[in-house]
Amino acid sequence: MKKIAVTYENGQVFQHFGHCKQFKIYEVQENKIIASNLLDAGGSGHGALADFLKSHGVDVLICGGIGSGAKTALSQAGISFYPGAAGGADEQVAALLAGTLRFDPDTVCSHHHEGHGQEEGHCHGHGTDDKCGSGCC
Template identity: 35%
Template sequence: MKIAIACEGNYVSGHFGHCEGFTIYELDKDKILGKSFVENPGHRPGFLPVFLKGLGTNVIIAGGMGETAQQLFNENDIEVIVCAQGLCDDVIEKYIKGELKSSGSICREHEHQGHCND
């Protein structure tokens, strides 16, 4: 299984489409088999879900994401988890332990900032 986390440096990005890149974790049940970084190839409508699917991604984790992007990920059979915050390595550990839950909230412009996990 591959989990992509939208990141800025070592932290989860507030908006997946404008992130620096994606930290991709390869998991086997509860063990991390590998970790790599892929630069964001650019924010274009509908592109990133297809790009990440091509990398074998099963789950995308981000701080925020718009409704259309969430729908496109779902259409590509990629689970979406939004409102994650903190260090990417901490977030993946929460995911592995089953402690990371998506708020399901939708980013409209940048209204989501400061409201995740309230």
């Protein structure tokens, strides 16, 4: 059995891994979802979240924005990841299983330590024009 985690907020892929409060975990067998549940992350920061996912047996992560430290922590935990995904969480997992997931392996969240929320109207390096109130920061 394989476990796939998605950064989660209100049914959508949450766009900032390091600030993710919930993950939706999908149990997959023979390329089909057999169960899913929501888990509160219980912490923040890339190291704590990577350890959290590893402790729940997660093999794969689908997420939006992610920093280089988080990528390193996930790699060290043995978790493969698909950054730059957006849209409904359930649909993104189905797309991964079908081999059609649209993601950007070069997605980097580069605004760490720049005073979150201080610049209006931009997502501080996420490569989008989303307002920070939309959940990306």
